[in-house]
Amino acid sequence: MDGADSSGQGTVMCATWIRRPENAHVVIVGKLTPPVLEIFSYHPITTSLSTSPKGRFEFEEGVEPVTIVAHPSGDAVVCSTTTGGCKLFEIYFKGENVELVVKESIPLQDVGPQKCLAFSVDGSKLATGGVDGHLKMFEWPNMSITLDEPRAHKSFQDMDFSLDSEFLATTSTDGSARIWQTNGGPLTTLTRNADENIELCRFSKNGTQPFLFCTVQKGNRSLTVVWDISTWKRIGYRTLLKKPAALMSISLDGKYLALGSKDGDICVVEVKKMEVRHLTRRLHLGSSIGTLEFCPSDRVILTTSREWGVMATKLNVPVDWKEWQIYLLLLGLFLASVVVFYIFFENSDSFWNFPQPGRPKIDSVLGDPKSDDKWSEL
Template sequence: MANPPANMQTYGVPIYAADWVPEEIVRSKIDKDQKKSEDDGESSSSPSSSRRYIVLPGGGGGGNSGIANVILICGVDLEANSLSEEPLVRFVVGTDLPYRMAVHSREGGLICAFSKSCKLYDWETIMRPREDNEVVVEAEGVITELRDVGQQLALAFNQEGSVLAAGGEDGFLRVFKWPSMESLLNESQAHASVKSLTFSESGKFLASLGGPLCRVWEVNAAAAAAVATLSRENDETFASCRFSVDSAGNEVLYIAANTGRGGSIITWDTTTWRRRRSKLIRNNSISAFNVSADGKLLGIGTLEGDVLIIDSTRMQPIQVVRKAHLGLVTALTFSPDSRGLVSVSFDSRVRLTVIEPKGEKGGMRLWVVVLLFVLLYIVSYYFMEAKGMIRQKSP
């Protein structure tokens, strides 16, 4: 049986979320540990200049599945288009599944949503050496304000890491200052169920999505208040939302929706809160959605396991990886430099898709078109000459 490609690895647990480990403190610690391993004679990995790290929560949940609930940290090498064969860190969290996650933009650690409560883990705790399958104390790290609040389906920090939003399966939306946890919003009926949260780059707006509606909240230092309600049209079902910027540098809100014809991306104006356009992407339902940091690319994962990378200006797919996963894509995230996309799934697979430079692909297509045109011209000329349609020149 052939070995899997280096850009696809199976880590043994269903994976539910994915995000990048902040550089600075965390990366320097992992690099130091990697260097120590190399000095001890272990095989060296790729140069640190091309190495990134990604954090992945997942597991088998409660019961007797035999699959641990863990937080994994894995290596990503964009230059080599590869993932580490084994997780660099395997942190066992207990009998409950870390179903959702939000990573602080700096060194503030990460928050995981479990079935009843949310817990905060600092990077030192996650990366501290442990015995195999050693489990942390169940109560460790539980956030008091998010204790016994039920399953949270969405967690998000603003870009500065100064505000945290949590949306529950019960439709409850909570917004806090971070790290003081001073309440900015406590809305018990924001949605029937909150499925997606996203902050605008400025941090001024928070979009919450659930059921047939997407609501927009204006967030300031004192409170958060609703400013707009965005409704579906026809048979649309909203699946995910993300703030970004367009090619002119203006802030936009994208909503991924599913219809009877397939998935579509709706672009909203953040001044008028009206639709700019809606684009049907393909005939498969969207299960995961994200936007690159530079706003130029959209990433889509489907129920069938496909991954699509879309040009946000033309709204056309520029890369399609069919059957990237064996089942639905649970999450995907672009690298901070927008050079790669990592997708994850219930199938325990993690896949890296490196973004192909537009110039190379476009240039190749242009040369093919030109060559075909020249060949067609030559063949047509000799055909018409043979049929007497073109008078032959006298010697």
């Protein structure tokens, strides 16, 4: 199955995966009319979401969800709203049901309208990027402010933490991009030509390639440009989606990069070779992709749009080897070597049951094996 749409009424605004032990992940969806957050279970065999929500939270009148981010632990989510504040929810799993409990957080209530929310990979930091260009960074979970930049950008477009949680990359609606030290402040501004707009950003996550990927609009050309984060210099670019991208995402293991277009297409790129491995056109026909996020454990991607709702799409990429499959292969090779050695041993013709080419058979040297000769007399 290429994709599956969750049931339920309401225009979908945002969604994200919530990680669970044993890969029993769930998806939280923010909807309008009425404004609610709903949690659906995910079925990996059918690549689909449950038809009815396992948990639900209804916003008060006049409050609507805008964007949402889940903590890496899976026990909390932060949701920005149209009223200018963010709500912090603690998540409790009770059998088949899930409960969302609002937790009071004064620092988040006063942040204003937010365009971007992001947790660091280790879960120790939360960054918020405002519509007014205000950047704030909080320690998690005490919510103390570690970075406060009222004029970080004209208005935020995108943001992402590096794998080691030392850097934060941010982009602006005016085409600029900046790098921040999470324990310091502004580090550098990415260089660009006068006809270039840097729009989206994602750090590499495989632990071996210290790169930053950005989508760059250069006139009518849509490029994916790579920066080396040790020097913050460009090292290359590729034309991948071939049209303006609305969202960018990277898998947790860093092997795949995804781009979602403003007219409903998605493409998935193998990072090692920077080649497209999956392309689905018109997944959200005519609608801009509003959510683009890899499943924490499977090669499945979550997408949303206002017109077509939320979809889980299985990717046409090579199957990854599971840990138990590797151990099974090694065990099979070991058993095969034992069998080969046993056959080799049983069919050898020397006294020690190992072949020794060029030597005569043992009975031709010692004579009749039935004789009374003793080995000690040789």
